[in-house]
Amino acid sequence: MVTPTARVLKRFYFIEREIILLQAGWLPGIEHWESKLLIPEMMWESSVLARELRNRVLELRFPERRITVDDEGPLLELVRRCGHSPNSIGAVLTLGEVIKPWLLEAYRRYCSIADLIGDGPTQFFLHHGIADLESQVARLEATAAAGLQAFPAQAEAAQAWCAAVKATFAALSPDLLLAESPPAPAIPAELLALERPFTIARKAVRDPRFRVLEFAWPDRHSPGNPGEGPQLQARQAVHHVNEVWAAEMAAACLYDLAPDAPHEFLDDAARWCYDEIRHCRMGYERLKAWGLKDDEIPLDAFSYDAGSEADSLVRLGIIFYFEATYIHTKSERKEIFGAMGDRLSSHDMDFDWADELIHTHYGKRWLGHFLESAGAGRSVATIKEEARQAVLRQQSRAAAGAKAATEDAARRVLARVLLAVGGEPTVR
Numbered sequence: 001m002v003t004p005t006a007r008v009l010k011r012f013y014f015i016e017r018e019i020i021l022l023q024a025g026w027l028p029g030i031e032h033w034e035s036k037l038l039i040p041e042m043m044w045e046s047s048v049l050a051r052e053l054r055n056r057v058l059e060l061r062f063p064e065r066r067i068t069v070d071d072e073g074p075l076l077e078l079v080r081r082c083g084h085s086p087n088s089i090g091a092v093l094t095l096g097e098v099i100k101p102w103l104l105e106a107y108r109r110y111c112s113i114a115d116l117i118g119d120g121p122t123q124f125f126l127h128h129g130i131a132d133l134e135s136q137v138a139r140l141e142a143t144a145a146a147g148l149q150a151f152p153a154q155a156e157a158a159q160a161w162c163a164a165v166k167a168t169f170a171a172l173s174p175d176l177l178l179a180e181s182p183p184a185p186a187i188p189a190e191l192l193a194l195e196r197p198f199t200i201a202r203k204a205v206r207d208p209r210f211r212v213l214e215f216a217w218p219d220r221h222s223p224g225n226p227g228e229g230p231q232l233q234a235r236q237a238v239h240h241v242n243e244v245w246a247a248e249m250a251a252a253c254l255y256d257l258a259p260d261a262p263h264e265f266l267d268d269a270a271r272w273c274y275d276e277i278r279h280c281r282m283g284y285e286r287l288k289a290w291g292l293k294d295d296e297i298p299l300d301a302f303s304y305d306a307g308s309e310a311d312s313l314v315r316l317g318i319i320f321y322f323e324a325t326y327i328h329t330k331s332e333r334k335e336i337f338g339a340m341g342d343r344l345s346s347h348d349m350d351f352d353w354a355d356e357l358i359h360t361h362y363g364k365r366w367l368g369h370f371l372e373s374a375g376a377g378r379s380v381a382t383i384k385e386e387a388r389q390a391v392l393r394q395q396s397r398a399a400a401g402a403k404a405a406t407e408d409a410a411r412r413v414l415a416r417v418l419l420a421v422g423g424e425p426t427v428r
């Protein structure tokens with residue numbers, strides 16, 4: 001019947017939201033590169049499903065427009081607790097081995113008993129959700145295995161945590177998610193003993209297998225002529241791979257602000273995060289295609305860390321500030337790279353530009369919204385100025401030798417790019 005169906009779908013919706021928040025919260029604190037690249041894509045897929053679930057609940061309850069947690073609290077608390085992993089490898093491992101398979105099984109069971117005619121719209125989008133989850137579980141399995149291998153020091157605690165979460169969920173059959181009354185799971189002492197209360201990383205963690213620097217490229221500390229030819233190609237690719245910071249900042253904004261924001265903010269922030277990791281992947285693939293190994297690729301956390309002492313509105317301001325300042329370079333470089341015959345970089349810039357146009361809309365819309373609801377008299381201009389000051393402060397904190405290390409890394413990248421594309425270096 002409609003009422004119990006709406007109840008179950010509402011439960012699914014809130015579980016998806018919790019899992020999105022868990023992933024967003026962990027993103028900046030994840031060391032393992034492959035996991036860092038995977039999480040935003042999964043978050044976005046989950047957000048698409050969450051939006052469908054929410055819309056369907058509203059349809060089934062029309063004209064009621066409110067969706068509240070009600071007595072689903074204990075179940076959601078358990079899902080939230082799965083984020084209290086002692087380390088990031090454990091968080092990724094648990095997502096792939098326990099949480100996502102558990103939800104996948106619940107969706108499969110729902111589809112097996114739901115009415116294809118009466119509840120057809122739910123069947124339609126839940127089948128897409130199932131396909132996404134099947135793919136996510138397979139990708140997580142491979143990624144978590146690689147993470148355990150790359151970070152063996154985390155393995156023992158990660159596996160113990162995953163085993164404790166698995167034992168907890170073994171008592172929580174996916175069938176219980178289909179019941180009219182919500183399950184009220186107990187949180188076992190074994191889980192409490194292993195958990196480390198979660199806090200989001202305000203300084204982003206980088207995979208040490210890369211060339212980790214305070215400034216990924218010299219223009220981070222000394223903005224100037226971007227150069228031309230291979231220099232511009234190299235610089236753009238390094239900036240692209242370093243957009244990992246923007247994915248982390250979007251995730252942090254989601255984690256901080258979504259719980260009290262309209263649902264559409266979660267939609268937009270998840271998409272924003274996914275787009276930025278796609279830009280990061282553009283750079284990564286470009287550099288790899290030129291023959292660079294991971295340890296030759298400069299990575300920093302500069303722009304994310306600039307927000308470490310700021311509040312969530314200024315963090316949103318930092319990402320907005322960067323987007324608005326550099327958006328013109330996208331279409332310009334699409335033309336420049338195209339004219340140079342670098343079709344891949346030109347293609348990347350074109351798609352990047354399309355995304356950035358949406359992001360400036362997100363930035364304006366949500367900064368405006370949060371300033372109106374909790375801005376305490378601040379304006380877009382004051383937030384932008386605070387964001388700019390935060391970036392300048394971060395620049396001024398550089399350790400001795402940081403700039404020289406950046407120059408050295410940039411020289412090496414350029415040499416590799418020149419080797420791949422041919423040509424002489426130009427003076428910056």
Ligand SMILES: [Fe+2]
Pocket residue numbers: 243246275276279352356
């Ligand atoms: Fe971007």
Ligand SMILES: [Fe+2]
Pocket residue numbers: 246276323355356359
């Ligand atoms: Fe962007």
